[in-house]
Amino acid sequence: MIKSMTGYGRGDRVAQGYRVLAEIKAVNHRFGEVVVRMPREYMLFEDVIKKTVLESVSRGRVDVFVTVEKTEQAARTVTLDEELAAQLKSAADSLASRLGLTDTIPLADLLRQPGVVTVSETADDPEELESLFLGAVREAVQSLLTMRFYEGERLAKDLTLRLSKLGELCAVLAARSPIVVEEYKERLESRMREALEGRAFVEEARLLTEVAVFADRASIAEELVRLQSHLEQFSSILLAEEPIGRKLDFLVQEMNREVNTIGSKANDLKIAQHVVEAKSVLEQIREQVQNVE
Structure with missing residues (x-):
């Protein structure tokens, strides 16, 4: 059964707090060429996406558009540098004593000092994200093949x-x-x-x-x-x-x-x-x- 080189496919996956949408458009071309467009922070998946597409498409120019949306707030971790806070508090108290002041640094101001409190998001598992991306791409490829057939x-x-x-x-x-x-x-x-x-x-x-x-x-x-x-x-x-x-x-x-x-x-x-x-x-x-x- 022959296949056309033109077609369109779409794949959608939701998991790990993300929604990944993959859209594929294919047009005529003498050779097999895959161009991937997606947010820069996920470009580490570009090569594996190209390889996945070329497993099913041998000829034609294929444009792959990947959009990513966070569906859940990532887990956060709060880290308190108590030693730094103590040093800042001690330095503030020492300065107040030398200047004859009775003021003391408020806790809220102390916590706002750079490096005292660090809030970080839990890093995503690259393997799980790759699986999510490839799932959406494979679904899009299958949709494309259906149209091409x-x-x-x-x-x-x-x-x-x-x-x-x-x-x-x-x-x-x-x-x-x-x-x-x-x-x-x-x-x-x-x-x-x-x-x-x-x-x-x-x-x-x-x-x-x-x-x-x-x-x-x-x-x-x-x-x-x-x-x-x-x-x-x-x-x-x-x-x-x-x-x-x-x-x-x-x-x-x-x-x-x-x-x-x-x-x-x-x-x-x-x-x-x-x-x-x-x-x-x-x-x-x-x-x-x-x-x-």
């Missing part, structure tokens, strides 16, 4: 129809090719008779030689055989499970090469018209293949 089904149907049309054109070209040689023979014989002023005798050997040379030069049999082979390979590859975009892109180039050669070799208006139509169908196929992973 759905789009892939539509692409496969469209490509199959266009391949069928191209196959019909190949059959028309194959049927027309011998007729072109026969018509050339008739035209050549007519011209030779005119050159001989209507005399019935025509040099058969010379006629056959000229026709043979033309038939060899204008023959498109080999190109049609290769083109038909490419069509069969294309249809077979559409059923593959692995990423097939690059293979299909290569086959389209080869088919286009054969069609161009047919157009240049076949000295016939009807074949030229069919070649133009075939090239149009191939261009439509090429555009669709650009969307295949």
